[in-house]
Amino acid sequence: MSSSERQAKSRAFARLRHRIAAVGVALCLSTGLKASPESSAHFVIDAPQLSPALIQFSRQSGLSIVFPDHLARNIESRPIQGTLSSAEVLDRLLEDTDLDWELIESRIIAVYSKDCESSRDCASAADTISRYPVYVPGLEETYVYGSQMTGSRIRRPGYESAAPVDVLSAPEIELSGAQTLGELLKFVPAVAGNSLSTAISNGGDGTASVTLRGLPASNTLVLINGRRVANDGLAGESVDLNSIPPAAVERIEILKDGASAIYGSDAIAGVVNVIMKRDFYGLLAETFYGQTQEGDLDTQTHTLQYGTGFNRGSLFITGSYYKQDPIFSRDRRVSRSADTRDRGGADQRSSATPNARVVLPDRSAVIAEGQGYRPIGSNDLFDFADFTTAVVPLERSSLFANGSFDFSDQVVAFFDMSFVDTSANATLAPTPVFTGFEQTPLVVSADNRFNPFGSDLTDVRRRLVEFPDRRQRNESTTTRVGLTLEGLAADWNWDLSVNWSRSEATETLSNIVNADRLRRALGPDADCQGADVDGCVPVDLLGPAGSIDAAQVDFLRVSGDVSGYTRLTSFSSNVSRSLFELPGGRSDIAVGFEHRLEATSKRPDALLASTGTIGGTNFEATRGDRRISELYAETILPLWKSTTGYSSLSVEAALRFSDYSDFGDNTAPKLGARLQLGPSVLLRSTYAEGFRAPSLNELYEGASESQAFIDDPCTRPENVGTLPGCSAVADSSRNQFLTVTGGNPELEAETSESFSAGFLWTPGIITGLSLSADYFNIDQDNVVSSSAQFVVNQNARFGRFEENVIRDENGNLTLVQATNVNVGQRKVKGVDLAFNYQAPGRSWGKLSLSGSATYLDEYLARLDASSGAVDLAGTFGDEASEGLGGIPRWKGQVGARWERERWQASWEIHFVSDMREIVPGTERHRTIDNWMVHDLQLGYTFDVLEGLRWSVGVDNVLDEAAPLAASGFNDNIDGRTHELKGRYWYTKLSQRF
Structure with a gap:
């Protein structure tokens, strides 16, 4: 068929109204570009069967x-590589x-059987509907459903x-070189704040999370294939990204908008939807x-991956093994010491020293x-960064x-x-003991x-350097199973889905102290006479380093273990279809129901559980479960379209x-x-109202003990006698x-x-x-908070929370x-900017x-409603000090991609802009420098052995060091x-067969 004939038929079909849904495969990845069959691009299509080859196209x-997937699945495909028009590739x-x-609409291609070139050739309309050839030339009222994009339950092709x-x-995931999803999402400009990763040692647990807009991870909903899954196993409040195998990820869709009307709780900041691979054919080995x-x-x-298709279905399976060795704090200049005063920072070394410090x-x-003993000097502190x-x-x-x-x-039917x-x-410094503050x-x-002073102390x-370093081992297993039925009945697209997921986790902290034994060992000799x-x-807690011998270490040393799980079981049903014609086109509606069972348990x-350790986190057990039932409806109403079809107005609504x-x-x-x-x-x-249900952990967490980083206003002499809560210099x-x-069972959402x-x-x-x-x-209200720093500040400055702040006779x-309460408020506003440019293909390649x-x-x-709001934009507050992390004013990334034949680069x-911080222990502000890094990658696909690909990359080419954050507890x-x-x-080397 000639190009002019195709254009004529395209114009004819563009005038048709399309209503009847077709079964098949539709891919709708909006690029913001107005592509057409006549536009050229550089194609690399290597799938062995036609069905995945069309998806690659x-x-x-x-x-x-x-x-028609049932027709295309078993047809062999030929490899195509080069700069061609879309029409040439399809031909x-x-x-x-x-x-x-x-071409049936501006950006929709329909593939059909030549044996069914008109409705008459396919017998009656009823027969056509029963056979569903996907698309029939000449059959009016043919409507092709597209795929769902994150943020909507309605299927529409090419809809932005x-x-x-x-x-x-x-x-893009491959070109990033990232081997974990946490590493991949870290540089997304909309991500800021206290996301977790393995880059967080003290305070981390081996998990990874994502925080859109600088809001906590619990405010970003993470989905897999559009479905909810269980959170981190230790009563976590977000999905552990390390529990998602990157080798199986097809793409990640990030909705940067409130979406509680579509997905329910947690989607206040947005949604991260991880789409797993489905259409893969052949065998891939990669290292x-x-x-x-x-x-x-x-x-x-x-990684090993295998996919195949058969007469009425397909199968894909992948397995991978990942191993990451550590970086020690002592091996980088910025992190090798907790004392950063020489660079404008603070001295955050510990007063628990290897030689006993006695008041x-x-x-x-x-x-x-x-x-003997000598008076304490200003440098008598312990540098934990060595460990x-x-x-x-x-x-x-x-x-x-x-x-x-x-x-x-x-x-x-689909299963996954x-x-x-x-x-x-993780390796932590040896256990510290503060006898007066347990x-x-x-x-x-x-x-x-061992007490030479003759009085109770x-x-x-004391820093127990005679003990081995503390070791924190976190282990988790995550299992997910899902089954979905999709179909078409009387013009309705429907699906039924059952999903079950469970995350189990254990944490073992070794080489800590049995507090009950130490209490007895420090008492009168009459009560502790020997093993x-x-x-x-x-x-001997009062001696210099080395005074605690092996027998004493064996008597005191224990491990603390905690185990837990989260479990989620869900059943959902959704239906969608076009309803009626409006001036701007067809209207669509989707309605659905979801029922979930959630449960969590954390057992020390x-x-x-009896607060019997020093050096670990003592806490009571946490256990809770709940049932959730939800109903939703969503519609798209095209209200107006110009006679040319280039201008239109549509409204979306959901509840x-x-x-x-x-x-x-x-x-x-x-x-x-x-x-x-x-x-x-x-x-x-858009305008949306959202909510976040209090997590099971926030509701039912048992009393949990920790050594929190707090800036006590009463340590500054000028506040004593001035602030009502400061009676002595601490x-x-x-x-x-x-x-x-x-926890607090009375929390509200x-x-x-x-x-x-x-605009686009x-x-x-x-x-x-x-x-x-x-x-x-x-604008967020009723925020759940349990800020010990806030309680201390309010007590010092206004005398509030007297029952929650306990001081000794020395102040x-x-x-x-600090228990969980609904007291907080947040307001975040800003602008997202983006550009994309695809240059026309040239002899030197595609850019x-x-x-x-x-x-x-x-x-x-x-x-708190009684306190003033603080603007955190452009500031850093470490989570260890109850801050919300780094909130840079500007965060961005720019990329260039070049392809030519078998080469790709x-x-x-x-870029992260500078941030302000308060130097710990002072009222002084300083600036954390801006940071910019360059990443390069080059890849080549060999023709000697078809399917062999090799790539090499360098991250941070200029070796730009992380800027000093004086208040950053983890490694400055x-x-x-x-x-x-x-x-x-x-x-990276990969071979595809």
């Missing part, structure tokens, strides 16, 4: 495509087959919603190895030295499989399952044989009702509008204080209102260019109690440029925003 061309793919193609959705496709310039952080990944009854302080891991070693083994089976042309096993091992204070008795600080006499070994061993068995119900609405002004300009806007050498937190407005511009004068800008505003903090950035104009946080630039940097590793090289 769709992704690389930017065109949506529908085709080559369908050559020598009984299939042909047509009123809310922006970023898509990280498989090629990855990387290492830093310093010779550490050795990383390896080994005498007259309040003078001495330190053990040799056979700690900065990046935690991690191992992960994963298995993932999915498949499909066509019961008929109208009903298809995954099993992931991870283990992480949950049950310790007293060195005047009658203790209540404040002794052979009464089973008790007296302990007997010592931890979701949620009923929780443990806190009540909620109704969340959402409205959106799209105004297309000619072929080049799209205006879009000890300024301490920065960690005993804190007890816990957090609520939010969000608004966005923006594809200027016709520059083919291949798109520009977008979107303003966002999130030192001994205990802070594409892309970039995105987020500007945060305001981040107002208020911990990329250059990525990541913001490890959630910056990277400590420095220059890092890697290589």
